[in-house]
Amino acid sequence: MNKKYDVIIIGAGISGCAVAWKLARYNLDILLLEKEADVATGTTKANTAIMHAGYNADPNKLKGRLNVKGNEEIREVSKKLNIPYKEIGSLVVGLEGDNLSVIDELYQKGLKNNVKKMEIVDRDWLFEHEPNISRDAVKALWAPTAGVITPWEAALAMAQNAVANGAEVKLETAVEDVLTEDGQVVGVKTNRGNFAADYVVNAAGLYADEIAEMVGIEKINITPRKGEYYIYDHAKDFAVNHVVFPVPTPISKGIVVTPTVENNILIGPTSQNVESKTDLATTREGLNEVYKGAKKLYPELDLRDTIRVFAGLRAADDTEDFVIEAAENVKGFVNVAGIQSPGLASSTAIAGYTADILRDEGLTLSEKKDYIETREEPVRFYEMTNKERAKMVDQNKDYGQIICRCETVSYKEIIDAINSPVGARTVNAVKRRTRAGAGRCQGGFCGPRVVDILAQELGIDPTEVKQEEGNSQILEYKIKQLLGSKVMDNA
Amino acid sequence: MIETKTLTCVACPKGCEVTVEYEGDEIIEIKGNACPQGQSYAEEEIVAPTRILPTTIRVKNGALPLCPVKTTKQIPLENMFEAMQIIGKKEIEAPVKMGEVLIENILDTGADIVATRDMPKETY
């Protein structure tokens, strides 16, 4: 071990990246460790992408205290870091036959949590503002402060800003043990060597209980809870204007119908505890449940123009709350565990709360003099007008070559995504940063080109280019390599 | 042992269903063909089916790493994989013109392997 860090953060999901971002404003040496080849490859990339208003969170839990704060903070933060965010508001829609009193209960809970601007709206309001909603709609809770965000972009933006302010990010670095001496954290052991630190923050998502066990903490128990989704092409001609929830039940907020920031309709999630932390399979039953739930709210919605199905796993602790606290049995170890919904909405508040805990544990937080508050807006051709695109290509001809037809992504955007700090190393990482491959043909056209560009920029063979995790090479063999290595039956 | 096989003739788009009765290599009866082409197709298919082999060959210093090729005439189906091996081992040098013979008389079938497109040299 050579350099000693002030803080090592384990896990570069939204929580770990937010903590890194928060701490990077102080004079600290920060190291953010991630076992996969990109940030945000766990729960952060597979959720409903909602900045919840905060009426659904239990006021007696940490969730309740941090949701509204995070929701309010994101307005400034998304602007400063250029994170795509739209405050479209959310509706909890009660249909005939639902337990409509829940809507009033949520309103009351929202007041307790300090959610602003909520209203109960009637059918006429609904039919005017959400024209495709079921004609069985009776009333709804309208929360204009809710919004939608691009969660992996939020995590990436925070990580990149942390790096701009001196933090280090190490990808493909898995923590194998947390090292302690005399009841004090001294560092971590990883597959790429040991790193020393006075403080360790456990933001390991689905694996937070396993990391906590490394310092003898048994009380955290993470149950993976699966949610399945359909996502539609943004060209689908069907209006959904807000984040629309059904009346919730005790276990789940229900099947949501929402536009994403990029205008893809997203429907889901289900809510099902599973055995394995890597069980990301969608199922026929789950997808049917999603579609049924969506159709209850939007009877005219069909499955035409869906472009993808996917599943995510919530990291649910037994307490069904965030577990954000300093360890009692060992000094310098802080858990940021059990971050399920509203974890994304609460992320900046979680970061602030964690910083406070670290300060209480003795970490000096002195503000940096030359702190860089902002992140430059990434070039996003798909958002630009033709005039703006013309200007960009005049500045740099590499913008003139469009690689992804469906999402209008240029060559320059792709190489920049690979070569910027916390750069893309995989096909999916390129997709998350640029949207290349995220459109209606799902990489059918641009896939081979993106593989080629990654190979060139990373200096590797195309057969080494991965889709996402460990063994996910896209191409297994060079042509003619297979001939002669097998015994073939002749016809 | 007398066997019966039903084939779909591919000589023309009609696609007649031709039934062949045969014993080993000996044709006993052919039925169902609308024209003599069907008869010769069926005979050949039973005794010694042949096909055109379209594939690719590796190119050195070419604009692309592969050049598409084909056999100049049909070759026995049973030779397909061996032909693929021979073609797979070879690498040709760009430039190549469409129709250029790249391998002569492959496996003594009388068929050459020719390029089915122009392949210019690499431009950078």
Added chain:
Amino acid sequence: MLNLKKDLVVIGGGPAGLAAAKKAYDEGIEDVMILERDFEPGGILPQCIHNGFGLHYFKEELTGPEYAQRFINDVKERNIEIKLDTMVLDVTKDRKVYAMNKKEGFLEIEAGAVVLAMGCRERTAGAIGIPGTRPAGVITAGTAQRYTNIEGFVPGDEVIILGSGDIGLIMARRMKLEGADVKAVCELLPYTGGLTRNVVQCLEDYDIPLMLNHTVTAIKGEGRLEAVEISEVDENLKPIPETAKTIKADTLLLSVGLIPENELSKKADVALDDRTGGPIVNEGRETNIEGIFACGNVLHVHDLVDWVTEESQIAGAHAAKYIKNNFEKTGKCAEVKAGENVRYVIPQKIELEAGDRKRIPLYMRVSTPLTAVDINLYADGEKLYSFSEPFAKPGEMISVPLAQKTLDDLDDLSEIKVDIIEKEGE
């Protein structure tokens, strides 16, 4: 920004665009520009290295690259400009075309007429919602073809193919020949969607099983594909759970349908036909937007490139007429309707002055496999004529010529209908 004015802009340099451009040129429109997004023209043909192209048009059997080369040569000889590596971003209904490339930057082109020839894209695993995980190793057959025949890679060596359309069948053979173990081709329907010759020469020749009435019901594998679950389906095409079998595979190729690529057409307010996925056109292949024509796979998915060429020549000829102000509508419009057992008919409308045309070819597809059929044409309910075919298959497009003389004899025609009926008692 580069501002240009062109008589004719052709979007797409595949077989459709090349044939349309060539024909328009030969009809006197020399100011033609083809915009092509790939690094070379030919569309999908350069990766279709197999033969079977040109049997009708050239009366020869050619491979895809050879077929493409003939038209590329024609276009070169005429000095028709092709802009390569050029992506069209927008088309407006007043025929402004916006495109970009590396060399020239942003282009705004004012076109006298536009021919839409953008082809189609493949339907994806996500779009048909196959349950399971999302590992590497699941790709569409056309993308696998690009990797195998152009880029020089074999995606994997334990292959299952879903979909017995031509692309799936061709890739079954291709991958087998290049050394992969192609375990099966699964087909949801009780019949194959591809040409019969491909079933023979791609599957039977290589003992690759064709599993009709089967589909992939789950994808398994973290990182890279490890296995697929295959199930039999019932008469309603629903999987029968007890029949589920898991087959080890590292590659799943999808050949589950082609979708005409009409996003640009929609931007120009071109009206589309739900049944084809492509524009509604008249016999000159003009869309509902004046001066905008469509041909090839963007209009409807073809099975033989020979028909694409024929259709694109119609589009090119009429685009030329339009530019020369020679384009007359009769003022009356006869709708062409798809009757019993016909999935669709192109063109959907007949409304142009005949000029010196001798016939209008009607392209159609049967909706279900039939044997011993009569193909009947009706004008306003009365049978015009009919002819017989030994069979009709959904995978094989049917071309029926409607003679101009026959049309001339009909007064005030409002509807032409085609149906395909199995003969009685056979």
